[in-house]
């Protein structure tokens with residue numbers, strides 16, 4: 124991951140929101156020289172202080188205006204519900220012709236919230252790295268987070284191709300593999316692969332917690348690995364996930380309805396002792412797991 128001789132993708136990149144994702148980007152691009160300079164901005168003064176202590180940016184700006192002025196690139200790394208506010212504060216101050224990108228977990232809502240603030244001549248290239256952890260904040264980031272992971276770009280129809288290529292190049296230099304996708308399609312795919320699993324994890328932990336009275340502390344003390352796996356995901360940041368759920372409402376509710384129907388079918392099979400149905404469902408799960416492992420090894 125040492126600095127390459129390739130030209131920097133941006134002369135000055137403003138990173139807004141220095142949590143897990145923003146601080147990982149800042150760490151990575153500074154290490155490998157893929158941007159000339161990193162200016163960090165976060166709405167939370169405690170985060171700004173911590174970023175300065177950690178030394179993961181060339182400069183920490185105290186205001187949105189100071190952060191954006193002179194930047195030819197901006198990456199919005201705030202919760203999806205804060206994208207509109209951050210865009211309103213930062214975008215007017217960027218250099219003419221700047222490229223704006225983001226890392227939000229929903230894409231239709233981010234485009235809807237950010238596009239109205241885009242200055243004449245600037246371009247928006249929405250992006251979503253499929254990499255993360257259940258931790259948040261500037262201390263949780265690390266430079267290798269994106270290595271070998273996908274980053275999905277959802278370019279605006281008819282938008283500037285050179286800007287898309289610049290953002291793709293930034294992500295490749297962060298170690299990611301890049302693929303383009305339509306924003307609506309992205310939100311449906313992520314609803315089933317990421318948003319619904321998180322919803323299930325939060326819910327099952329809540330259900331187990333409600334049972335505490337009945338089972339005393341056994342639920343937590345004897346938690347088998349299945350439940351433990353859910354608790355890792357359920358430890359994720361509440362604001363981030365509240366925003367994802369409410370900003371991908373339609374696709375998520377559709378996937379939840381389908382899941383509920385399938386869970387009901389499983390309940391019926393258990394009630395009536397339909398062993399073939401039960402085995403068939405479990406085998407499908409195993410096949411999916413095996414093919415995931417094969418893809419990872421390929």
Ligand SMILES: NC(=O)C1=CN([C@@H]2O[C@H](COP(=O)(O)OP(=O)(O)OC[C@H]3O[C@@H](n4cnc5c(N)ncnc54)[C@H](O)[C@@H]3O)[C@@H](O)[C@H]2O)C=CC1
Nearest residue numbers: 140142143144166167201202203205227228255256259260
């Ligand atoms: N955590 C994960 O695993 C992944 C998260 N994402 C997306 O990345 C984005 C950031 O997520 P994390 O880094 O995990 O969040 P985080 O909670 O660690 O950091 C978010 C930061 O944004 C700051 N912020 C909030 N509003 C702001 C504003 N208006 N202006 C400037 N700063 C502001 C907060 O103070 C906080 O420091 C979210 O949109 C999330 O959906 C994408 C992929 C993975």
Ligand SMILES: O=C(O)C(=O)Cc1ccc(O)cc1
Nearest residue numbers: 228252253254255256257317
């Ligand atoms: O920690 C995990 O299992 C994750 O799923 C991380 C994650 C969270 C949100 C995203 O939009 C992408 C990745």
